[in-house]
Amino acid sequence: MNFMKDFHEDGSIVKELNYSFITLIPKIGNPETIKDFRPISLVGSMYKILTNVLANRIKKVMDSAIGESQMSFVKGKHISDAITWSGRYNGMFTVSSIRQGLVDSRNAALNSFKDVWQGICTPKIEFFMWQLIMGKVLVKDTMQIFCLDYGSNTKCPNCDSGMETADHVFLLCCCLKQLWDVFIGWWGISWCCNNFFKDWFDSWSGQYGAVGIGGVLRDSKCKVLCLFTQSVGTMDSNLAEILAIKRASQLCFSQQGLHYWNVIIINVSKSDVPWVNGGDFGCMKHVDIIWEIRNLIQCLGNLTVVPEGKAFNAFADSLAKQG
Numbered sequence: 001m002n003f004m005k006d007f008h009e010d011g012s013i014v015k016e017l018n019y020s021f022i023t024l025i026p027k028i029g030n031p032e033t034i035k036d037f038r039p040i041s042l043v044g045s046m047y048k049i050l051t052n053v054l055a056n057r058i059k060k061v062m063d064s065a066i067g068e069s070q071m072s073f074v075k076g077k078h079i080s081d082a083i084t085w086s087g088r089y090n091g092m093f094t095v096s097s098i099r100q101g102l103v104d105s106r107n108a109a110l111n112s113f114k115d116v117w118q119g120i121c122t123p124k125i126e127f128f129m130w131q132l133i134m135g136k137v138l139v140k141d142t143m144q145i146f147c148l149d150y151g152s153n154t155k156c157p158n159c160d161s162g163m164e165t166a167d168h169v170f171l172l173c174c175c176l177k178q179l180w181d182v183f184i185g186w187w188g189i190s191w192c193c194n195n196f197f198k199d200w201f202d203s204w205s206g207q208y209g210a211v212g213i214g215g216v217l218r219d220s221k222c223k224v225l226c227l228f229t230q231s232v233g234t235m236d237s238n239l240a241e242i243l244a245i246k247r248a249s250q251l252c253f254s255q256q257g258l259h260y261w262n263v264i265i266i267n268v269s270k271s272d273v274p275w276v277n278g279g280d281f282g283c284m285k286h287v288d289i290i291w292e293i294r295n296l297i298q299c300l301g302n303l304t305v306v307p308e309g310k311a312f313n314a315f316a317d318s319l320a321k322q323g
Helices: 002-010 045-058 095-103 108-116 123-134 140-145 166-172 174-185 197-202 237-254 272-276 284-300 310-322
Strands: 020-026 037-043 208-218 224-236 263-267 303-307
Touching (some): 002 045, 123 197, 166 174, 166 197, 237 284, 284 303
Parallel strands (some): 263 303
Antiparallel strands (some): 020 037, 208 224
């Protein structure tokens, strides 16, 4: 009792109170070395009595000190029951925090939002584009998810051949494709359409920043003949990959004797390879450069561009980073 009285009056605790008793428990029947024992720490009884007294007294005023959202401090609740907003450090929701989250370039999953909210179109058009990317447009597919009444027929009312999803209505429907072909035909090119609206939107712009290109020319025995590394300035990643293919094509064209070889250019971009190999242009912004590459390939006659990952040619990737 004197110990409890001193603690509540002076707020002091003697350091001996926190001392522990170490007990060695044998692991085997006949222990011989220290490795054969398991240590167990036993705290003194006075320390346990003090903590229980404090807990019982604090329990009476806990409700007035803890907020409703701090569930981890309430009996019978867990931290998973707490109501917090992850968009701010203090867990409080604000309109500015959600807008900042949408346009935050550090979040790679939300890059499409950053490209939508540029102020190029009117706000209602930008909002509709955002709905398409997020799959929030009210079609039969989303009505089914939200348990709304949409009737028994889930097919597209225009073509009656596919389920009415946002991607189908605005991209894949054969009736709408005729309109897309007329629109794209104004530029005198054809268009390879993605199956998802978000992929279609993201394909118009790559990751923007300062980039370099690099490559290495090897013979059939993997012997290095020549290499290049070059800084190409600030641009999106799609254009950088196309410029790398162009530079490699020019290098092959300038080398003596390569006209008699079968030349293969390995590129990491799967979308750029069909464009330069004679397929659909896909990206209208880089038509001029793609035409130059196609002319170089045609002049060589024995050059092919194939897609492979960065791990397939780590040396060329390191040269690009040095550019």
